[in-house]
Amino acid sequence: MYKVYLVSSFLLGLLVLSQAQANDNKIGFYELKKGNFRLNLTNYGATVVSVIVPDKHGNLADIALGYDTVDGYKNDGVYFGALVGRVANRIGNAQFTLDGKTYKLPANDKDNTLHGGPTGFGDVVWTVKTHKEDSHITFTYHSFDNEQGFPGQLEVSVTYMIIGTNKLGVRMIATPVDKPTPVNLAQHTYWNLRGHDSGDILSHTVQIFGSKITPVDDELIPTGEFQEVKGTPYDFLEPKEVGSQIHDLPGLYDVNYVLDPSSPQHLRKVAIVKDNVFGRKLELWSNQPGVQYYTSGMLKDTKGKGGATYHQYSGIALETQGFPDSVNHPNFPSMIVRPGQTYKHYMVYRFTAS
Numbered sequence: 001m002y003k004v005y006l007v008s009s010f011l012l013g014l015l016v017l018s019q020a021q022a023n024d025n026k027i028g029f030y031e032l033k034k035g036n037f038r039l040n041l042t043n044y045g046a047t048v049v050s051v052i053v054p055d056k057h058g059n060l061a062d063i064a065l066g067y068d069t070v071d072g073y074k075n076d077g078v079y080f081g082a083l084v085g086r087v088a089n090r091i092g093n094a095q096f097t098l099d100g101k102t103y104k105l106p107a108n109d110k111d112n113t114l115h116g117g118p119t120g121f122g123d124v125v126w127t128v129k130t131h132k133e134d135s136h137i138t139f140t141y142h143s144f145d146n147e148q149g150f151p152g153q154l155e156v157s158v159t160y161m162i163i164g165t166n167k168l169g170v171r172m173i174a175t176p177v178d179k180p181t182p183v184n185l186a187q188h189t190y191w192n193l194r195g196h197d198s199g200d201i202l203s204h205t206v207q208i209f210g211s212k213i214t215p216v217d218d219e220l221i222p223t224g225e226f227q228e229v230k231g232t233p234y235d236f237l238e239p240k241e242v243g244s245q246i247h248d249l250p251g252l253y254d255v256n257y258v259l260d261p262s263s264p265q266h267l268r269k270v271a272i273v274k275d276n277v278f279g280r281k282l283e284l285w286s287n288q289p290g291v292q293y294y295t296s297g298m299l300k301d302t303k304g305k306g307g308a309t310y311h312q313y314s315g316i317a318l319e320t321q322g323f324p325d326s327v328n329h330p331n332f333p334s335m336i337v338r339p340g341q342t343y344k345h346y347m348v349y350r351f352t353a354s
């Protein structure tokens, strides 16, 4: 009798547990707030929906592009605010070879795989692991073997946390369970420091702490070379308006910068973006070797939050990450993670105004 009771309460426990798991997989919106700094996030794609910060007069605005509804995110082709992976950016010819085995992936960007494939991490429902409104939220995702063609199971977590005053930390962790796999996660928020619905970012000033780029072919796949930016339209070593040389380029800025090294133990300074009208400034640090600088050249009549329509150049994305297509370029830093190893990606954003 006693045994039966034990067994059935164990089963009941499992049932309750799996029920809780199922509830966790409902799509919801979650807030983080401290003082005037407020974020809205969803577990659909571990996505940043809005970021509200004051300008130099103390006026608040939402400076992240996004949608009003979950459906907006489900039908999004531009990855607003999403956490992209298993491998962010492009993999040329949608394939790579690892330990002598060739993996074919679904192509979703011409013949290439972009941001993890047609149903990458930005298009799956994450579990809300912990949420404390004035502090942090952690989303987790269990990626299965062969998901979007990638080898092995992968446990992923991303934590968004408010640090001090108007600082946002992002911590991405991934551990392969059973097979080596490439891992390259990226946060894909589009910023417009004057307000998400305020028009273009061409007069924002940008500084990027990278003296080289990894040039790309006409499908935006790296050639494998490195190119010094000094004196070219890619040169943002000193602060410069986004639009000052944008039309000298066929690609309108959609390229990976090789970030200059920092002292060990420290995050690298990645970039500083400033709106000179209302004075908001974003500074970004990360432990990653590269940053994709994308000035939303491909945005076109996208219906966004609160009736806004986003056009070309409505936002800037600064996606810290490993180099694009590193799986096919042995001279790029390897993004292969093996069982027993842990992928760790840190970002810190600081928002100020003056």
Ligand SMILES: *[C@@H]1O[C@H](CO)[C@@H](O)[C@H](O)[C@H]1NC(C)=O
Pocket (backbone or CB within 6 Å): 029, 030, 031, 040, 041, 049, 067, 068, 069
């Ligand atoms: C977060 O965003 C969603 C979608 O726009 C909205 O429905 C929800 O009210 C927002 N939550 C907060 C606290 O602003």
